[in-house]
Amino acid sequence: MSVVKLEECRERIRSQLDNVVDFWLKYSHDTVHGGFFTCIGRDGSVYDELKYVWLQGRQVWMYSRLYRTMERFHKPEILEAAKAGGAFLRKFARVSRTSGQWKCAFCLTRDGKAVKVQRTIFSECFYIMAMDELSRVTGDQEMQLEAEQMMEQLIHWVRVDSSGLGRPQLPGDVPANSMAVPMMLLCLVQQLTGGRGPEVVQKYKELEQWCVQQILHHIQRDGTAILENVSVDGKELPGCSGRLQNPGHALEAGWFLLQYGAERTDEKIQSTAINKFIELPYQCGWDKTHGGLFYFLDVDGHCPTQLEWNMKLWWPHCEALIAFLMAYSQTRKPELLERFLQVYEYTFSHFPDANGGEWFGYLTQEGKVALDFKGGPFKGFFHVPRCLYMCERILDDLLANEDRTL
Amino acid sequence: MSVVKLEECRERIRSQLDNVVDFWLKYSHDTVHGGFFTCIGRDGSVYDELKYVWLQGRQVWMYSRLYRTMERFHKPEILEAAKAGGAFLRKFARVSRTSGQWKCAFCLTRDGKAVKVQRTIFSECFYIMAMDELSRVTGDQEMQLEAEQMMEQLIHWVRVDSSGLGRPQLPGDVPANSMAVPMMLLCLVQQLTGGRGPEVVQKYKELEQWCVQQILHHIQRDGTAILENVSVDGKELPGCSGRLQNPGHALEAGWFLLQYGAERTDEKIQSTAINKFIELPYQCGWDKTHGGLFYFLDVDGHCPTQLEWNMKLWWPHCEALIAFLMAYSQTRKPELLERFLQVYEYTFSHFPDANGGEWFGYLTQEGKVALDFKGGPFKGFFHVPRCLYMCERILDDLLANEDRTL
Structure with a gap:
């Protein structure tokens, strides 16, 4: 693979990132009520004022991460946007405290109602991501503590007692291990x-290992498929739910596992991540006719x-x-770069x-x-x-070491 | 329009109805646990054993209606299927009785769990339809009473207090008039x-008029559009939800209103049904490129x-x-037959x-x-x-009077 090609990729990715950041800075900020508009049309106009909490949290996280780790985004306007979004979230996202438990809303009006x-954990997940990353930028200890407290509650819902989520217990609704849950917890x-x-690190070590094991349970059919929902003891579930494959989710879990593997040089996990969570979903999920x-x-x-x-x-294409x-960056196997x-x-x-x-988000099968x-x-x-x-940073590393192994 | 063409239509419709009834008689009956399989593949095989309650109720209703009103379906196997489905529903569909209120499940396991x-009223709606229609066939007074009791509870949820549905009251969730609710109630x-x-008739008269008024509130934009969700006082709601159009739903409401209008020879309602609920959704909803x-x-x-x-x-095409x-049958206007x-x-x-x-159910835009x-x-x-x-019966009437005005 030529270095020139990878440099071309990096330039395009870098300029796309600038373009995308500019888009959201320009069109999504609500300077009246705070927070971010999330329903933004083709041309940047707001077509609905509802504020989706997952997206508020994710935007705070992304601004904070860019501000903290990429020099060209270390700009006051990005920090201010992250802080304003964080303030809106703290003020409005948490809506109830039944039996001492916070629950975050999924969707708010423009003014935060x-x-x-x-009845899931995901609004809380993105709330935690936002608060933790923002607190790393601002040094706000109280905010960081709040992230950890919300995390404790999440762990309680997932591993001890889910009744605080408000979902009624029904005799036919058997508990399942849905990929999204251990994935999100590992990410957190x-x-x-x-x-x-x-x-x-020690505090979350056991949880992290539990998440990895829960994710690995999704390898099914004698190692030939990643299934989105499995039983709590790692067996295949009956029906559509049990047979469901979500290639984008599996690929995302794959790179979470790759990060985990790389941190502790666990080659077994790295190879499982690649062979099972990255290669299999690509094989089954890629449309051979239309791409x-x-x-x-x-x-x-x-x-x-x-x-x-x-x-x-x-x-799924992003993941x-x-x-x-x-x-590829962990293995330098050329076929992985070809897939990329x-x-x-x-x-x-x-x-x-x-x-x-x-970017447009939703294409027909034909593209x-x-x-x-x-x-x-x-x-x-x-x-x-x-x-x-992520890709810009990985390409930076690869190209910085180009003379070594590229 | 030639009588020959309408006779062709009737023959095709009649043979399709036979085909469709045969399909469900052959593939959907669960002779072990009762009730109907509802997840049935292209070739008739069951790909999931879950039993969706809306569909259980609808199938009981349809079998009973066919048995009761169409001679060629007045067959023991159809009556038995309706009764078996009704028994399954009565035994398993109602899952809780909080504060004296029944709630029907949305989905059951094969064995009824x-x-x-x-947190809506629709499972109950189809439960009522099933019980009422089946009781007309069997003469089961207790079942008919049960349908009326469930109806009372539904009315309570819709018009007095919705808290029994289990949806939390949230400050940003303003009550709305969603087309489905008055439509379903009118149908019931x-x-x-x-x-x-x-x-x-007297017992439900006020409710029926209320339903009609609620449906008419969906005529918006100075009479140029039917909107799916409006405020409880009949105004347009902000955002995507307020601007949403569901042409199939509007057309369905249209023929419910036509039935209402015809029963009492209310020409104003009939003309509103046609001009607003049938013509407008067709105009906005028909894809001029792909059909x-x-x-x-x-x-x-x-x-x-x-x-x-x-x-x-x-x-939507059925509706x-x-x-x-x-x-057309009410007005004999040729342009309505052309649309048909x-x-x-x-x-x-x-x-x-x-x-x-x-029939297949889901096509791409291109068909x-x-x-x-x-x-x-x-x-x-x-x-x-x-x-x-419905179409076979209307065509029967039209063709029976063909020499008069067709």
């Missing part, structure tokens, strides 16, 4: 411990019941780019909007733009910039 | 009163946030067929599966089959046979 609360452990001392990754598949080839199963969404580039470049070609020729800036907004209830300032940020 | 309960009033004496009705639209032309907005679903044919035939051509050339029987199952969480033995049943 709760519209909807999900990496967030809370990264660059901190051994005491903090791109399917959103959902059924491991037995039945038609998934999700209406959007065959659409090409931006975020695939990070996963393959990270896998294949996903890269599809992604950059389909998702970015050269006219309006930012036509199906929904043309830049931000919506589930698409905000997160997967695109995180992918570009 | 509750998997999920929605028509179900419970149809062919019964003046006492029953077929869009699933969702935004009245201001923004992209809807529902990923499936541009897909062509079977049920459109009933609506236009009923409108346009929808008919699209529908019959795209949805029926000549090989496996029954390609996107999900190939015949039954799923929201597609059962209901919209297709109800449409075919």
